[in-house]
Amino acid sequence: MKFLFHNNESSIKDEIFLLMFILVCIGAGLLFYILAPNNWVVSSNTIKAFGIVWILAGVMFIPGFVYSLFSNYANAKK
Helix, strand or coil: CCCCCCCCCCCCHHHHHHHHHHHHHHHHHHHHHHCCCCCCCCCHHHHHHHHHHHHHHHHHCHHHHHHHHHHHHHHHHC
């Protein structure tokens, strides 16, 4: 399974992509929550709940992002 899942410690591309994904999820969730329209096909509460789910999806990846930053730095020193 090593050929399917490979962590490249010499590149920062993965961390930048993960950070951008986290920021997009949290930003989209905040927009869904704040700008939920009152008169639309889907109710305002449903859009706000969808926004909260997006925020939680972004927050869920923060520990993995922090771990990858620390583990890649530790492995680069060896």
